[in-house]
Structures are given as C-alpha cells and as structure tokens.
Amino acid sequence: MGLRIARKRVLRLMRENALLSPHRARPRPADDHDRKIITDAPNVMWAIDGTQVATVRNSKVWLFATVEHWNAEALGWHVSKRGTRREALQAMGMAVRQQFGHLGRDAARGVQLRHDHGSCFMAEDFQNQTRAWGMTPSFAFVGEPQTNGVVERFFRTLKEQVVHGRVFETLEDLRDAVRAFIARYNAQWLIEKNGNLSPHARRRQHELAAMPMAA
Known part of the structure; x- marks a missing residue:
C-alpha cells in the first residue's frame, strides 16, 4: 500500500537531494519595452488581432478587429469562416478607409500596426499590403500578450457583452x-x-481642441 504525499513535499525532497533534472531558464531582457502602449494622439498606433467564436451551423468562425491605441475605438472588423491574411486585411481595409477616406497607396502613412506573430499577420501578402498603405509593423513581444493589450481588452469586452452565455445559430447571426x-x-x-x-x-x-480659435 503506497503512501499519499503532497506533490510539493516530493518536489522539496527531490530538490534537497539534487534529484531534479537540470534546466536553463530562458533569459529575459531587463527592459525589453517601455511598458507604454497608449499613444498621445490618434493614428499613431493601431492594433489588429483575431479570435474565434462558436456557432451552431458554421462551427467556429473568425472575428478580426482593428483598434485604435489612443482611445480604444474599434476602427474595423470582419467576421468570416476562414482566418487567413485575406480576412485580416478586410478588417484593416475597413479601418484605413474609415479614417483616411481611401485605400490608395500611402493612405495610412505613419501609422504603426501592432500585431502578434500569427501566421495571417506574418504572411507576405498582409505585410506587403499594410506597407503599401504606409504602415509600419510593430510586433507584440512573444510571451507578453499585454503588449497587444488594447485589442485584447476590446475582445474581452465584446465577448463579455455579446458572446458569453449566448448561442449563435449562424455566422450571419x-x-x-x-x-x-x-x-x-x-x-x-x-x-x-x-x-x-x-x-x-x-x-x-x-x-474640437485642435480647431483654431476664432478671432
């Protein structure tokens, strides 16, 4: 009959007797970013990300959103069955058109685009198109989701208010x-x-604050 012993006690005894396998902790830079992701003006940095939502008839579908870092405004979005660079660009295109009035070359020049290393955002088509709009990629740090926290916080709010506790029959719903x-x-x-x-x-x-005061 075996003895029941807490996992932490076993770990402590193994550590005291040098029975743990050696491992090397991954080094982390002391100051790999300035911890500031909120900008002081609009159209300085946007963020894009995607998330999945379950439906009855269409199984899991994708929701992409583009969010302004400055005021957390949802600038563009797209719901689709697939989650590739083409669908991500639909959300980006809506944001660019809404803010700048067209989708021509350099339409969004100067905007930094924060995104993670997902395949749809790292795809050559996505990178080429966003650069054609004049945007500069700003990659979220691996293992640090807070560096893409603006759009992550938006998705959390959306899911709390719209998704959780609700059943969607179709993608259109x-x-x-x-x-x-x-x-x-x-x-x-x-x-x-x-x-x-x-x-x-x-x-x-x-x-209103940026408008020149009337004489």
Missing part, C-alpha cells in the same frame, strides 16, 4: 451582433483612459 455592439461601444462605452468618455466622444473632444 454573429456578424449582426458584432455590428450592433461595435456601434454601441464606439458611441456609448465609457473608458477610463478617455476620462470616462466613449471613443467617439474622446475623438470629438480632441478635434
């Missing part, structure tokens, strides 16, 4: 729900870093 939520989120969702203003209200405040 999810698309309708996402469209309605993003409209409400941008217009009404109060965000602390915006001074408890919605993304649209913060943008209007910024635009």
